[in-house]
Amino acid sequence: MNDRFLRACRLEAVDxxxxxxxxxxxxxxxxxxxxxxxxxxxTLCRTPxxxxxxxxxxxxxxxxxxxxxxxxxxIPLEALGCELTFxxxxxxxxPLRTAADIDALVARPVAEVTPFVGEAVALLRRELAGKVxxxxxxxxxFTLAAYLAEGQGKEGFAQVRALLHRDPAALTRLLDRxxxxxxxxxxxxxxxxxxxxxxxxxxxxVLSPADFxxxxxxxxxxxxxxxxxxxxxxxxxxxxxxxxxEDAAGCGADVLGVCWRTPIAEARARTGGRLALQGxxxxxxxxxxPAAVRTRALxxxxxxGDRPGHIMNLGHGILPETxxxxxxxxxxxxxxxxxxxx
Numbered sequence: 001m002n003d004r005f006l007r008a009c010r011l012e013a014v015d016x017x018x019x020x021x022x023x024x025x026x027x028x029x030x031x032x033x034x035x036x037x038x039x040x041x042x043t044l045c046r047t048p049x050x051x052x053x054x055x056x057x058x059x060x061x062x063x064x065x066x067x068x069x070x071x072x073x074x075i076p077l078e079a080l081g082c083e084l085t086f087x088x089x090x091x092x093x094x095p096l097r098t099a100a101d102i103d104a105l106v107a108r109p110v111a112e113v114t115p116f117v118g119e120a121v122a123l124l125r126r127e128l129a130g131k132v133x134x135x136x137x138x139x140x141x142f143t144l145a146a147y148l149a150e151g152q153g154k155e156g157f158a159q160v161r162a163l164l165h166r167d168p169a170a171l172t173r174l175l176d177r178x179x180x181x182x183x184x185x186x187x188x189x190x191x192x193x194x195x196x197x198x199x200x201x202x203x204x205x206v207l208s209p210a211d212f213x214x215x216x217x218x219x220x221x222x223x224x225x226x227x228x229x230x231x232x233x234x235x236x237x238x239x240x241x242x243x244x245x246e247d248a249a250g251c252g253a254d255v256l257g258v259c260w261r262t263p264i265a266e267a268r269a270r271t272g273g274r275l276a277l278q279g280x281x282x283x284x285x286x287x288x289x290p291a292a293v294r295t296r297a298l299x300x301x302x303x304x305g306d307r308p309g310h311i312m313n314l315g316h317g318i319l320p321e322t323x324x325x326x327x328x329x330x331x332x333x334x335x336x337x338x339x340x341x342x
Contacts, residue, residue: 001130001131001132001133002065002131002132002133003133004016004017004018004065005018005020005065005066005132005133005196005311006133006195006196006233007308008276008308008309008310008311009196009233009235009254009255009276009309009311010233010254010276011276011308011309012308013308014308016334016335016337016338017301017304017310017311017312017334017337018065018066018311018312019064019065019311019312019313019330019331019334019335020064020065020066020067020068020135020311020313021058021064021313021314021318021327021330022068022237022313022314022316022317022318023317023318024058024062024064024068024318025054025055025057025058025068025070026317026318026320027320028318028319028320028321028322028323028324028327029057029058029061029324030324031057031061032054032057035050035053035054035057040086041072041086041088042084042085042086044070045070045071045072045075045116046075046116047116048116048119048120048123049123051069051070051071051116051120051124052069052070052120052123052124052127054070055067055068055069055070055120055124056124056127056128059128059131059132061324062327062328062331063331064132064331065132065133066132066133066134066135066196067124067128067132067133067134067135068134068135068136068137068198069117069120069121069124069134069135069136069137069189069194070120071117071120071137072086072090073137073138073139073143073144073200073202074090074092074139074144074147075114075117076110076113076114076117076138076181076182076185077092077144077147077148078113078114079107079108079109079110079112079113079114079181079185080105080106080107080108080177080181081105081106081108082094082148089152089153090147090152090153091151091152092147092148092151092152093151094151095148095149095150095151095159096145096148096149096174097149097159097163098167098170099167099169099170099173102170102173102174102177103170103173105177107177107180107181109184110181110184110185110188111184111188114185114188117185117188117189117192118188118189118191118192119192121134121136121189121192121193121194122192122193124193125192125193133195133196134193134194134195134196135194135195135196135197135198135235136186136189136190136192136194136196136197136198137186137189137197137198137199137200138182138185138186138197138199138200138223139182139199139200139201139202140182140199140200140201140202140204140216140219140220140223140236140238141174141175141176141178141179141182141216141219141220141223142160142175142201142203142204142207142215142216142219142220143200143201143202143203143204144178144182145160145163145171145174145175145178146159146160146203146206148160148174149162149163156206157203157206160203160206161206161207164211164215168214168215171215172215175215175216175218175219176219176222178219179219179220179222179223179226180222180226182199182223183222183223183226183227186199186223186227187226187227187228190227190228190229190230190232191228194232195232196232196233196234196235197227197229197232197233197234197235198234198235198236198237198257199220199223199224199234199235199236199237199253200237201216201220201236201237201238201241201248202238202239204216204238204241204244204248205238205239205240205241205243205244207244208243209243209244209247212241212244212247212248213247217247217248217250217251220236220251220252220253221250221251221252224236224251224252224253225252233254233255233276234252234253234254234255235253235254235255235256235257235278236248236251236253236255236256236257237256237257237278238257239257239259239315239316240259240261241259242259242261242262245258245262245267245270245271246270246271249270249271249272249274249275253275254275254276255275255276255277255278255311256271256275256276256277256278257277257278257279257280257313258277258278258279258280258315259279259280259315259316260279260280260281260282260283260314260315260316261315262280263280263303264277264279264280264300264303264304264305264310265303265304265305267280268304268305268307273307273309275309276308276309276310276311277304277309277310277311278310278311278312278313279300279311279312279313279314279315280300280313280314280315281296281297281300281312281313281314281315281330282296282314282315283314283315283316283317283318283319283322284319285297286314286318286319286322286323286326286327286330287319287321287322287323287326288326289326290325290326290328290329291329293326293329293330293333294329294330294332294333297312297329297330297333297334298333298337300312301333301334301337312334
């Protein structure tokens, strides 16, 4: 098996820097657009064979070093009775705004509500036949709470921040429930064969350091501590959250995702080199020429230096308008970059 991704997660030496791309199965790929023309987004997520096809498309085309199962961070919220639609972005029919809303939630076993996710992970492992590792994932409790309170994606997520100030105890109860749900959800994926898992805390950046430490961070720690991972690496990624970097390093993860706003070398210095780091090319750099992509990618690789524990990725998800030639230039650049042994 190509295990350089897993080795980098464990701070072990590799022959070259591993590469995968957040949202690597997505609209920039013509084969994905063709697949989506036949089915709606939720059907794609809920049908293991289709989800696996989407997951495999970037591996076939680019030979990346890890495959991530195709799904969405909000899918497991259906286990709390949340009615979820995409049009095209996510909408939750009944947002949670009060303690009564939160206390009325009735959880069902995530394995009963989203069995298709575990089935997709297991099928993806079989289809890859050891070629590259499989990554499972979930949303972090605070990010999920932000969607639940807002009912949709919205700049600043004022509703969850209002709940934090108005009824912090209610928010804490919600975060605890989400931590337990996400623990079960990731354990489902690990049991199905996920060889690494990533926790996406997409909206932790709206919090101050004090509020992150009081609310978001304890929930992530509970989630990580509850995983039956037996050596499966955990990646934690909070974009646009450089002000939270030192605190995030204490969440219990093995790998810290870094967005493009914070240089890799700075992130390593600020976290004491204790964790592997993932990132962090600006996704907008891929909208430039292949030559410019190579220059920018090399800058990230050089910034990461010679120490083990760097996984090349973008600093956020790949943009839908990204040219295929730019991704090819990124893959070629990383593949030809020799990791020097100190």
